[in-house]
Amino acid sequence: xxxxxxxxxxxxxxxxxxxxxxxxxxxxxxxxxxxxxxxxxxxxxxxxxxxxxxxxxxxxxxxxxxxxxxxxxxxxxxxxxxxxxxxxxxxxxxxxxxxxxxxxxxxxxxxxxxxxxxxxxxxxxxxxxxxxxxxxxxxxxxxxxxxxxxxxxxxxxxxxxxxxxxxxxxxxxxxxxxxxxxxxxxxxxxxxxxxxxxxxxxxxxxxxxxxxxxxxxxxxxxxxxxxxxxxxxxxxxxxxxxxxxxxxxxxxxxxxxxxxxxxxxxxxxxxxxxxxxxxxxxxxxxxxxxxxxxxxxxxxxxxxxxxxxxxxxxxxxxxxxxxxxxxxxxxxxxxxxxxxxxxxxxxxxxxxxxxxxxxxxxxxxxxxxxxxxxxxxxxxxxxxxxxxxxxxxxxxxxxxxxxxxxxxxxxxxxxxxxxxxxxxxxxxxxxxxxxxxxxxxxxxxxxxxxxxxxxxxxxxxxxxxxxxxxxxxxxxxxxxxxxxxxxxxxxxxxxxxxxxxxxxx
Amino acid sequence: xxxxxxxxxxxxxxxxxxxxxxxxxxxxxxxxxxxxxxxxxxxxxxxxxxxxxxxxxxxxxxxxxxxxxxxxxxxxxxxxxxxxxxxxxxxxxxxxxxxxxxxxxxxxxxxxxxxxxxxxxxxxxxxxxxxxxxxxxxxxxxxxxxxxxxxxxxxxxxxxxxxxxxxxxxxxxxxxxxxxxxxxxxxxxxxxxxxxxxxxxxxxxxxxxxxxxxxxxxxxxxxxxxxxxxxxxxxxxxxxxxxxxxxxxxxxxxxxxxxxxxxxxxxxxxxxxxxxxxxxxxxxxxxxxxxxxxxxxxxxxxxxxxxxxxxxxxxxxxxxx
Numbered sequence: 104x105x106x107x108x109x110x111x112x113x114x115x116x117x118x119x120x121x122x123x124x125x126x127x128x129x130x131x132x133x134x135x136x137x138x139x140x141x142x143x144x145x146x147x148x149x150x151x152x153x154x155x156x157x158x159x160x161x162x163x164x165x166x167x168x169x170x171x172x173x174x175x176x177x178x179x180x181x182x183x184x185x186x187x188x189x190x191x192x193x194x195x196x197x198x199x200x201x202x203x204x205x206x207x208x209x210x211x212x213x214x215x216x217x218x219x220x221x222x223x224x225x226x227x228x229x230x231x232x233x234x235x236x237x238x239x240x241x242x243x244x245x246x247x248x249x250x251x252x253x254x255x256x257x258x259x260x261x262x263x264x265x266x267x268x269x270x271x272x273x274x275x276x277x278x279x280x281x282x283x284x285x286x287x288x289x290x291x292x293x294x295x296x297x298x299x300x301x302x303x304x305x306x307x308x309x310x311x312x313x314x315x316x317x318x319x320x321x322x323x324x325x326x327x328x329x330x331x332x333x334x335x336x337x338x339x340x341x342x343x344x345x346x347x348x349x350x351x352x353x354x355x356x357x358x359x360x361x362x363x364x365x366x367x368x369x370x371x372x373x374x375x376x377x378x379x380x381x382x383x384x385x386x387x388x389x390x391x392x393x394x395x396x397x398x399x400x401x402x403x404x405x406x407x408x409x410x411x412x413x414x415x416x417x418x419x420x421x422x423x424x425x426x427x428x429x430x431x432x433x434x435x436x437x438x439x440x441x442x443x444x445x446x447x448x449x450x451x452x453x454x455x456x457x458x459x460x461x462x463x464x465x466x467x468x469x470x471x472x473x474x475x476x477x478x479x480x481x482x483x484x485x486x487x488x489x490x491x492x493x494x495x496x497x498x499x500x501x502x503x504x505x506x507x508x509x510x511x512x513x514x515x516x517x518x519x520x521x522x523x524x525x526x527x528x529x530x531x532x533x534x535x536x537x538x539x540x541x542x543x544x545x546x547x548x549x550x551x552x553x554x555x556x557x558x559x560x561x562x563x564x565x566x567x568x569x570x571x572x573x574x575x576x577x578x579x580x581x582x583x584x585x586x587x588x589x590x591x592x593x594x595x596x597x598x599x600x601x602x603x604x605x606x607x608x
Numbered sequence: 609x610x611x612x613x614x615x616x617x618x619x620x621x622x623x624x625x626x627x628x629x630x631x632x633x634x635x636x637x638x639x640x641x642x643x644x645x646x647x648x649x650x651x652x653x654x655x656x657x658x659x660x661x662x663x664x665x666x667x668x669x670x671x672x673x674x675x676x677x678x679x680x681x682x683x684x685x686x687x688x689x690x691x692x693x694x695x696x697x698x699x700x701x702x703x704x705x706x707x708x709x710x711x712x713x714x715x716x717x718x719x720x721x722x723x724x725x726x727x728x729x730x731x732x733x734x735x736x737x738x739x740x741x742x743x744x745x746x747x748x749x750x751x752x753x754x755x756x757x758x759x760x761x762x763x764x765x766x767x768x769x770x771x772x773x774x775x776x777x778x779x780x781x782x783x784x785x786x787x788x789x790x791x792x793x794x795x796x797x798x799x800x801x802x803x804x805x806x807x808x809x810x811x812x813x814x815x816x817x818x819x820x821x822x823x824x825x826x827x828x829x830x831x832x833x834x835x836x837x838x839x840x841x842x843x844x845x846x847x848x849x850x851x852x853x854x855x856x857x858x859x860x861x862x863x864x865x866x867x868x869x870x871x872x873x874x875x876x877x878x879x880x881x882x883x884x885x886x887x888x889x890x891x892x893x894x895x896x897x898x899x900x901x902x903x904x905x906x907x908x909x910x911x912x913x914x915x916x917x918x919x920x921x922x923x924x925x926x927x928x929x
Contacts, residue, residue, distance in 0.1 A: 105832045140741065147738045150731075151795045151876075165790045413662050416655040423652055459905040463869040463879060464898060467886040472677050473670045476663030550779045554873045555883060558663065561781055565873060568785035581782055588777040 163330075170333055171574035175354040179208065181271060181344040185303050187285035188215055188267035198354030198401065207348065211270040216262050275348050276334030288339050290329045292317055299327055299339055306341040353575050356402060362395040402576065407563065411583055413477040414559030415591075418545035421484025426538040429454075429489045433496030434522065440500055451497065457490030462548065466557040477558035484545050484552075495537055499530055532602045539595040539602075546591050550584060560584065680889045688892035693900065695723040698892075706890050725878060725893075729900050731795060732877030733908070735870075736863040739799045743806020743863075744856045747772075750807065751814030752840055757823060769815075776808030780866070784875050798875025802866050810859055817851045818844060850920045857912040857919075864908050868901065 107115070116123045148154060175198045182190045191210070270284040280291040288299045288308075297318050298311040307324035314320060320327040327339045335349040358364040363382045364372050376388045383391050397405040435441050436450035465486045469479035508525035516524065553561020564580050567573040619627060660667050683689055684700060691698050692709050701707040712724025722730075752758045754768045780801040787797040825843035834842065871879020878897060885893040 143738075143741075147734065150734060151738075151799070153796065156791050156794060156796055160791050162790070168786065168789055409662070413659065416659050420652060420655045420659060423648070455906070459902050459909070460898065461865050461868050461901060461905065463865070463872055464882065464886075464901065467872070467883055471886060472674050473663060473667065474665030476665070477659040478663040478665070478667055478670075481659055547777060547779070551781050551869055551873075554781045555869075558659075561779075564779065564781055565785060568782065568789065571789055577782060577785075581779060584779055585774065585777050589773070592773075592777075 168571070168574050170349060171572070172578040173353075173575070174333070174349050174351045175575060176335065176347045176349050177205065179273070179346050179348070181283050181346070183283070183285050183301065183303060183342050183344070184267075185342075186215060187269055189269060189271055189283065189285065191268065191271065198360075207274045209272045210268045212266050213269045214264060215267050215269065216264045273346055273348070275331050275337075275346070279331040279334050281329075281337055281344070281346060283344050288344060290318065290337070290339075292329075292331055297329070301339075301341050303342050308339055308341055353402075353579070355399070357396050357399070358392075359395070359399045359401060361400075364392055364395060402579065407560070407576075407580060407583065410553075410560040410563050411580075411587065414480075414549045414553060414561070414584075415546065415587065417477045417480035417484060417553075417557075417559055418542060418549045421481045421549075422488060422538060422542040422545050424481070424485045425488035425492050425541075426534070428485075429493035429496055430534065432489070432493050433500055434526075436493060436497035437500035437503075439503065439505070440522070440526070451494070454490045454493040454497070457486050458494065459490075460486075462487040462552055463555065466552040466555055470556040475556040475558060475562070480549055480552055480557035480559055483557055484549065488541055488545065492537060492541060496530075496534055499533055499537075500526070503529060536599045536602050539599050543592055543595045546588055681891045681894055683892040683895060689895045689899070692892040693723060693725060693896035695721070705888065706893075709893075725881065725897055725900055728878040728881055729904055732867050732871055732879065733864060733904060735795050735798050735802065735867040735875070735877055736860060736908075739802035739806055739867070740856060740860045740863050742799075742803040743810055743859065744852075746803070746807035747810030747814050748852070750811045751818055752844070754811065754815040755818035757819055757821070757826070758836075758840065758844065772808045772811040774808070775804050776812065778804065778808075780805050780870060781873060784870050784873060788874050793874050793876070795876030798867055798870040798877065801870055801875065802863055805866070806859055806863060810855060813855045814848070814852060817848050817855070821847055854916045854920045857916050861905075861909050861912050864905060 177197050178194050180192050180194070182192070184190065189210070191208075270282070273281045273283070275281065278291075278293050280289075282289040282291075285303065286301055288301060290297045290299070292315075295315050295317075297314060300309045300311060301307075302309070305324075308320070308327050309324060310318075310320065310327070314327075317331070318327055318329045325340075328336060329339065330336045333349060333351075335347040337347065338345040355365065358367075358372075364375065367375070372392065375382075376392055379388055382388055386394075432450055432454075435446055436454065438444070438447045441447060462483050465483035466479060469482040473479050473482070503526060507529060508521055511521050511525035549559055550561045550564070553559035553563075554565040556562060560580055560583075564577060567576045567580070683692075688698060688700075690696070695709050695711075695713045697710050698707040712727075713721040714724065714727045715721045750768055750772060754765055754772060756765065759765050759768075783804055784797040784801040787800045791797065821844060825847065826839050829839045829843045867875070867877055868879045868882070871877035872883040874880065878901065882894070882897045882901070885897065
């Protein structure tokens with residue numbers, strides 16, 4: 104920027120003195136405001152004890168939760184028996200089922216002679232069950248059998264010779280690898296390799312070399328944790344290795360493991376639906392597939408969609424009813440239309456009351472009154488918005504151009520006709536546009552009052568978040584909500600710009 | 609008003625042509641109105657039926673009990689409300705949670721305490737103010753990048769606008785819930801959730817103000833070779849600042865309400881206490897809190913209206929949540 108020289112500036116200042124001197128308030132306003140803000144921020148830092156909370160937060164959990172939004176984990180658990188046999192179990196909460204036998208895990212088997220356990224240890228059922236080569240049956244059916252086997256082994260003391268897994272290699276992503284046998288765990292991440300020695304009898308894990316930053320051992324000889332970034336992590340103890348292998352995407356988004364269509368490609372499902380034999384005799388494959396999708400137990404598509412619909416219905420009905428009620432009330436509240444001070448004031452204070460009692464309070468009240476569900480949400484939105492819209496409408500009416508009304512009045516029209524032809528045509532576009540605006544913003548706020556029980560997707564979101572393990576469902580619902588909000592924004596914008604003639608976006 | 613006038617003087621051919629067209633237009637308009645109203649009515653009744661069907665209690669079954677339920681919220685005597693509000697011991701105290709008024713006192717010194725609900729209300733208002741400031745700062749930084757007259761590049765404007773839209777539409781519950789999972793219960797989830805939403809909402813309003821600003825100061829600055837920041841700071845900011853402050857104050861009103869709601873889902877402040885006391889049916893506590901909340905909301909609204917009038921005069925802005 105071109106700057107003036109000092110004498111030039113002074114000459115200009117002398118010619119236009121009143122332009123270049125500032126009042127003291129104007130000069131010090133900005134620094135005062137900035138100082139005030141800084142002081143206030145410091146106060147908030149203390150008041151909310153932000154420093155303490157930020158310091159004590161668990162940030163690695165945050166990364167995991169965030170990764171959960173778009174990925175899923177498969178958690179094999181490798182139990183290492185004293186005689187070197189390894190048993191692999193999968194959590195039944197894993198998204199791809201209790202025994203997926205995945206291709207990223209390679210196990211070497213050998214024949215071992217095993218001394219059956221003398222006493223029933225806590226891990227005995229899993230450890231003494233035969234190595235799960237590929238039992239195709241459900242875990243639920245498996246559990247009692249395993250226990251039965253365990254109780255059988257406690258009776259029979261004779262050594263058994265059987266085939267068991269002795270070494271297992273797990274690939275986590277492209278650059279990470281875990282090799283487990285009964286004496287050691289070798290962790291590889293990129294070019295670095297760490298060997299951990301396992302001593303099953305003493306129950307210790309010892310590192311062979313100083314640990315890199317991605318392996319953590321809080322106590323010497325205790326459990327070690329190895330982190331592989333997005334690919335997952337592993338927990339190594341002397342007799343057990345827990346692996347969390349993370350995969351990008353949403354597992355069984357369409358078909359759950361209990362569905363006949365699980366694990367099939369799109370083409371396979373398509374041919375099965377079109378020409379395959381009936382899987383379930385009572386219904387066609389198409390309806391079976393559709394039902395499997397709708398009632399998918401981990402994604403609950405039908406439930407999510409109907410809750411979303413409830414949210415939309417809440418916003419829509421609440422806004423429409425509020426508009427319908429506040430429209431006539433605004434005519435009573437506007438002092439240029441109803442010439443009665445008492446009525447004006449009464450209606451205006453009613454609007455103020457409805458508006459100031461929060462949407463939250465209305466929502467909580469009506470949740471108690473009608474029970475949880477969309478009726479409570481509708482009532483809450485209806486009550487709050489009658490107040491807000493009524494106030495806005497009354498203000499719009501009071502700023503009305505009186506000429507049209509006078510014109511209609513001068514030809515001897517009835518009072519009702521004056522309103523209909525002198526007032527309504529002027530304000531209707533503005534009113535409708537305001538109502539649309541509120542519809543749009545209520546679609547958003549209906550989500551949040553839903554979380555306190557007033558119906559809709561809010562509660563579902565809240566419940567999914569409280570478990571801390573269903574973040575992928577949260578992500579799905581958020582995407583649906585964003586989509587719907589954007590669509591409704593578009594519709595309402597298009598309608599509004601048609602009503603008032605100008606695009607407001 | 610007697611629009612369908614069939615009698616009268618005989619029209620010439622062109623007159624008939626005009627009349628016919630007018631009638632057609634009128635008829636079409638009426639059809640649209642009727643169809644529109646019918647569609648609205650249908651959607652409304654369908655929605656109402658659906659809402660009633662999905663609700664756990666049915667509207668007409670529950671309606672007679674509405675007043676029974678209101679009776680739960682009648683305290684044992686009027687003074688109870690006062691006692692609940694100022695944390696004074698109750699004569700009905702039977703050791704239950706309903707009458708434990710003195711428990712929540714916040715002692716500043718040995719003899720002087722802030723009553724629990726006043727403290728929580730302070731927290732709620734503080735959350736609102738703090739996150740409005742953060743949101744305003746964020747919106748201020750983003751809005752110039754989204755305005756056509758300050759950022760001619762479509763490639764920068766488009767992502768900034770979409771980003772603000774996402775911030776605005778992203779459900780606050782989710783942000784609060786996610787932060788809650790990391791930081792545990794307290795005011796920080798509420799602050800983050802409301803700030804994020806405020807950045808998006810204010811950013812949008814701000815950039816519309818910037819786009820409607822007078823470009824003459826900007827041209828002057830450009831003529832003397834001012835760079836982007838100088839144009840912004842000396843040409844744009846002085847003229848948009850009154851409108852910005854007005855929107856910030858409006859947003860503060862909204863955020864006070866929002867922070868009570870977020871509080872109810874674990875974001876700190878009075879919302880949580882209110883939710884608990886309504887669900888437990890603690891009459892005196894509920895009414896005390898509602899009175900406090902009502903007074904606060906009205907006070908904040910009045911203060912903001914007064915300040916706004918001082919800043920920009922009688923210019924009207926509509927509220928947006």
